[in-house]
């Protein structure tokens with residue numbers, strides 16, 4: 001059964017941290033292959049993480065996570 005956007009977002013931190021099960025990863029990737037909305041947001045999150053890893057950004061803006069979740073809630 002296909003995942004909904006909300007289900008994808010429950011797994012997204014595991015997905016990005018690579019602590020997701022292979023079966024769940026497959027489901028998330030399947031969803032991302034047809035849901036441009038989630039794919040675009042994942043891209044954005046990856047960009048932020050890349051910036052952090054590069055040392056160009058040392059911390060996320062305060063409240064970033066809360067704002068991201070609020071935005072997801074309002075858009076999904």
Ligand SMILES: [Zn+2]
Nearest residue numbers: 005035037038
């Ligand atoms: Zn989606």
